[in-house]
Amino acid sequence: MSLTRTHHSPAATRRRAHSDRPGELGRRAATGPARPLTPEPTPCRTGGPGRFERESQKPMQTNRHPAGRRLAAAVGVVALSLSGLIGGAGVASADPSYGNIDQNATGSIIIHKHLNGDGTEANPDGSGNVSGAAVSDVTFAAYPITSLDLSKSSDWDTLSGLNVPDSACANPTAPTLAGQELGGEAGSATTGGNGQATISGLSVRAYLVCETAAPANIVQKAKPFVVTIPYPYNGSWLYDVNVYPKNTEVSIEKTVEDQAQYGYGLGSVVSFPVTTMVPALEDTSNFQYFQIKDQMDARFSDLAVTQVTLGSETLTADTDYTVDITGNTVTVKFTSAGLTKLKSAAGQQVRAVFQGKVTSVGDGAIKNTAQLITDTAYGSVPDTPPDNPDPENPPSTPEVQTNWGDLKVQKVDADSTSTGLAGAIFEVYNATDPYAADCSGATKTGDPIRVGGQTQFTSGANGLVNITGLYVSDSVHSPANATQRCYVLVEVEAPAGFVKQSGDIGVTVKTGTTSGYDVTVENGKQAVPGLPLTGAQGKVLMMIIGAVLILTAATTVAVRSRRATATA
Structure with a gap:
């Protein structure tokens, strides 16, 4: 893009402001489509993309300062074309300066780092309002373009054709700019909780600004961009320049x-x-x-x-x-x-x-x-x-969490509850209401649950049945992270000589490992059919019969004795 030194009437100048577009320099300043805001050489203010109106500020002497015209057309879009977001109300506007550039002045670059904005309502003087989440812990560094001297008109001409490639900050600690010389880092700053950082104490010069570090959840660094101290805006010079690069955040x-x-x-x-x-x-x-x-x-x-x-x-x-x-x-x-x-x-x-x-x-x-x-x-x-x-x-x-527990059953003799019974076989089922407050009345549903590759569990010599690993809850499904869950225990076979438990048994499984027993199941002995008379029952019967015979004999003797006495 080229610029002429010809002085135009204000109307002609406004027409140029509508038709001219920023060169490669301006486009490279944004991480997204730039908003072309080219301040015209005559006093103006921005009113939105492509709109310029006169304002009552004291005019910058455009005839006396052709360098200002070149910067306005070539570099003047850099700060504004940064796509970004500013949270809440705009910051206070910087005081403008008019007339010649103060070559002995110092200025600053004020960076506003927000997510996914377009910066269309934010201005390089800090005015304007945009919304968006601030991004903290993003570091920027400014490198002086030492081959350019802003006191020379010819170097403003060079700026008008400057190309800033996206790869200029590929190595952010040692950036490069084709055809130009860069000095060491002039300053750096890291954004705080409000997304703002200020690189201060910058002398009058053009600076290449690089994003050098960002949190790992921030992808797509801001493209490298050039900012001049001072910066021409609304017919004046800004020595404290606000810029609005954007970032994209990722989450998982x-x-x-x-x-x-x-x-x-x-x-x-x-x-x-x-x-x-x-x-x-x-x-x-x-x-x-x-x-x-x-x-x-x-x-x-x-x-x-x-x-x-x-x-x-x-x-x-x-x-x-x-x-x-x-x-x-x-x-x-x-x-x-x-x-x-x-x-x-x-x-x-x-x-x-x-x-x-x-x-x-x-x-x-x-x-x-x-x-x-x-x-x-x-x-x-x-x-x-x-x-x-x-x-x-x-x-x-x-964090996502799943919760598991175990079920310990004690199988005992009903006539001696301290005596465990081996050989009882159980199955465990889901309950129709798994998160009931009281599991004692739980009813089963579905097929027996497979735990550790098996669906039946047999009591050991001590009568213990250990069913290790039953699901209780998780952090996603309701009720989230419940601490207990109802299951139904069914005895499918009793130990030899004992009666199988007739009803289903509702049990409570709690998160973690059980130290004692969750439930005790008693078994009574089987009823035994009648034994032959030669056995114990026969002996009792014979004793009864013998007693009857003895009693009968005694009675007979007593009767005869009384009769004999009566006859005598």
């Missing part, structure tokens, strides 16, 4: 599927879907890596990723992504082909399903989180994405 979510799909006993699969939305990237920005990592609990075995989808498309393992299992860490790693698909799928959901089998209960609470590990760069998709990137504090899911 994890849930747990309904356990009814997989079983309620030890050895059952637990399934954890993990999701994230693909952020929109600029044309020249690409993913450098994209990984979903799940640190599964040590109580899971047979770890796997059963499915990865992008929107409605099921992705292909080893083509779009690979799965790495190291210890209990499972990672989905997108390949170069997968990264390319992600770039064209902005706004769509990535969903990866992680699974494992429960092998033990422990304290009963099995907790898991997943992480999203990703970054972008202004450049091409790498042929071989890095295998194990290690960003600081990557975005993580809220």
Whole structure:
């Protein structure tokens, strides 16, 4: 883009302000489509994209300062064309300065870092109102363009044709700018909780500004941009310049599927879907890596990723992504082909399903989180994405928890409750109302539950039946993280010589390991059929008969004795 030194009438100048558009320099200052706001050489104020009106400020002497015209046309859009958001009300406007540039002055670059804004209502003097979430912990550094001297008109001409490539800050600690010389870092600042940072103490010069660091949940760094101290705005010079680069934030979510799909006993699969939305990237920005990592609990075995989808498309393992299992860490790693698909799928959901089998209960609470590990760069998709990137504090899911318990049954002799009975066989069933306040009246439903690969459980020599690992609850489904659940115990076979329990037994399973017994089941002895008379019962009968005979004989003797006495 070129500029002339010809003086135009105010009307002609306004027409030029409508027709001229910022050059490459202005476009490179934004992370998204720039808002072309080209201050005209005559006094003006911005009223929106492409609108300029006269204002009553003291005019900048455009005939006497051709450098100002060049900056207005070439660099004047840089700060405003940064796409960003400012939370709440606009900050106080900087005091304008008129006339010649004060070459001995110092100024500052005031950075407002917010999510996904377009900056169309924010101005380089700090006025304007936009909304959006502030982004903290983002660091910017300013590097002086030492080959340009803003006291020289010819160097303003150079600025008008300056091209700032997206890759200028590829190495943010040692940026490059073709055809220009850069000095060491003139200053840096990190955004606070309000998303604002100020690089101060800057002498009159043009500066290349680089985003040098950001939290791991922030993708797509702000494109490098040039800011001049001072900056021409509304017919005056600003020595404290407000800029509004934007960022895109990523997040990740994890849930747990309904356990009814997989079983309620030890050895059952637990399934954890993990999701994230693909952020929109600029044309020249690409993913450098994209990984979903799940640190599964040590109580899971047979770890796997059963499915990865992008929107409605099921992705292909080893083509779009690979799965790495190291210890209990499972990672989905997108390949170069997968990264390319992600770039064209902005706004769509990535969903990866992680699974494992429960092998033990422990304290009963099995907790898991997943992480999203990703970054972008202004450049091409790498042929071989890095295998194990290690960003600081990557975005993580809220913790997801599943809760498990065990059931201990004591089988005893009803005539001696301290005596355990071996050989009793039980099954356990789900209850129709699993979260009833009182489980004693629970009724069974469905088939017997498989726990540890079996559906029947036999009491040992001490009468103990230990059913280890029954599902209690999780942190997603209602009632979330319930501490107990009802099950139904059914005795299907009693020990030899004992009567089987006739009714179903409602039991309560609590999260964790039971120290005592959850329920005691008594068995009475079987009734025995009558024995032959030669046995014990026959002896009793004979004794009775003998007693009767003796009594009869005694009675007979007594009667005869009385008769004899009477006759005599």
